[in-house]
Amino acid sequence: MAKRFSVSEYADGILSGNRVMLSRAITLVESTLPTDQALAQQVLDVVLPHxxxxxxxxxxxxxxxxxxxxxxxxxxxxxxxxxxxxxxxxxxxxxxxxxxxxxxxxxxxxxxxxxxxxxxxxxxxxxxxxxxxxxxxxxxxxxxxxxxxxxxxxxxxxxxxxxxxxxxxxxxxxxxxxxxxxxxxxxxxxxxxxxxxxxxxxxxxxxxxxxxxxxxxxxxxxxxxxxxxxxxxxxxxxxxxxxxxxxxxxxxxxxxxxxxxxxxGYFQRRRQEQNLHWLHETIRETLETRFYQRPEVAQRLAEVQQQVMDGRKSAFGAAEELLGL
Ligand code: GDP
Incomplete structure (x- = not known):
């Protein structure tokens, strides 16, 4: 794992045009580690107004x-x-x-x-x-x-x-x-x-x-x-x-x-629409990831999938069951 810095170290580095810090921050947003992701979001929040x-x-x-x-x-x-x-x-x-x-x-x-x-x-x-x-x-x-x-x-x-x-x-x-x-x-x-x-x-x-x-x-x-x-x-x-x-x-x-x-005014409107789209996209993906990561779901998933494939359960009913866990 790459060395990590504080939120303000990343943000100050980026805002002053320090490309090494920029590269490190991008590495952070690319990381799939939850701790890196959390730090990346804080850095993004600080620099977003700029x-x-x-x-x-x-x-x-x-x-x-x-x-x-x-x-x-x-x-x-x-x-x-x-x-x-x-x-x-x-x-x-x-x-x-x-x-x-x-x-x-x-x-x-x-x-x-x-x-x-x-x-x-x-x-x-x-x-x-x-x-x-x-x-x-x-x-x-x-x-x-x-x-x-x-x-x-x-x-x-x-x-x-x-x-x-x-x-x-x-x-x-x-x-x-x-x-x-x-x-x-x-x-x-x-x-x-x-x-x-x-x-x-x-x-x-x-x-x-x-x-x-x-x-x-x-x-x-x-x-x-x-x-x-x-x-x-x-x-x-x-x-x-x-x-x-x-x-x-x-x-x-x-x-x-x-x-x-x-x-x-189209330029600004389109950016707003892109941001909104991104908001909903992120919600959808986050919910989906959290859902599949739940131990109860992970445990039941294979069996329920098999039941759907065998025609013993409807896809809708199976989804309802998993979502209800
Ligand atoms: P990419 O895969 O789309 O990034 O394409 P490249 O930029 O790597 O270019 C592919 C090939 O086309 C290379 O061999 C380039 O040298 C050649 N090439 C690119 N631009 C031009 C151009 O304006 N004129 C000519 N004649 N060849 C070009």
Whole structure:
């Protein structure tokens, strides 16, 4: 177990921008030990009033689309040209990479990682989507309290992690390849609908024309969707992380979105809704965990399950019985 500090040591460290303390606090929120969790919640309570002032951007796309290369290019633009402080978090549930992580196991984002205004945190390894979502949300709050004004949350682009990330960010960016076809890219319809912007990556060299064509196609396709509650029409761009073409433009789109939705009040409303959703999600999960941890339940569960499987008990009746214990 890692060395533990007092609540004020963590909080003061985070608020003064001490990245070692920030990392330690994130390790605490990722811990499943009840004592670590209790301490983490106290730290979160103290720093929460200092959080919430960043722009949160979710970034998704299939593996190989160029996420990490793009994040490095856009990230360097933000820290160098825009004077931003950037944190990059990742959601990678139950990583198959033997304890590795999508950010940690590759030599990716080297330049960005070395920049003093950037903070890169890999996804905790071997956690369920629920677990990694919770810890990423909390890490996001800690990063904001530490003074980062832009937060990127990256997904690996498979399964349900896009929905989870969409639920914790202000702006959702989808990276796509030209000419690969929606199905090939594992892009489900719902994901396109979540996107506030799409950028066709690797728009360089011989790929440029195809990228521009894909841009027009996706722009047309997105126009067919009904306008989102944000009243924002999704934007499609092309970009190359190699030449840098189109990379700053993506940030301009994000800024335009933030300005428009802050003026309309949608930005604030959506964050409130996300917080409420999170409240109920936490209650549901906590109740469920406590329920299954009860010794009476644990003792009866296997037998009752068998009875349900054999058709000797209805699922409803069995649930009632266990809940009544
Ligand atoms: P990820 O799996 O989505 O994070 O993708 P990576 O960032 O690791 O990129 C996958 C591959 O595409 C790597 O070999 C990159 O060098 C390459 N790549 C990424 N961005 C670009 C780009 O803008 N242009 C070109 N030509 N190649 C790129």
């Amino acid at each position: 959080a919430g002032r960043s722009v949160r951007v979710g970034i998704t796309g299939v593996p190989g689309v160029g996420k990490s290369t793009f994040i490095e290019a856009l990230g360097l633009h933000l820290v160098r040209e825009q004077g931003k402080r950037l944190a990059v978090l990742a959601v990678d549930p139950s990583s198959q990479r033997g304890g590795g992580s999508i950010l940690g196991d590759k030599t990716r984002m080297n330049e960005l990682a070395a920049h003093p205004q950037a903070y890169i945190r890999p996804s905790p390894a071997g956690r369920s989507l629920g677990g990694v979502t919770k810890s990423t949300r909390e890490a996001l709050v800690l990063c904001e309290a530490a003074g980062h004004d832009v937060i990127f949350v990256e997904t690996v682009g498979v399964g349900q992690s896009e929905t989870a990330v969409h639920g914790m960010v202000d702006f959702f960016l989808l990276l796509m390849l030209a000419g690969a076809g929606d199905e090939l890219q594992g892009i489900k319809k719902g994901i396109m609908e979540m996107a506030d912007a799409v950028t066709i990556t690797k728009a360089d060299g011989g790929n440029e024309l195809a990228a521009r064509r894909a841009r027009a196609e996706y722009q047309n396709a997105l126009h067919l969707y009904p306008l989102a509650p944000s009243q924002w029409s999704p934007v499609v761009t092309t970009s190359s992380a190699v030449t840098g073409q189109g990379v700053p433009e993506v940030w301009e789109v994000v800024q335009r979105y933030v300005q428009q939705t802050q003026e309309s």
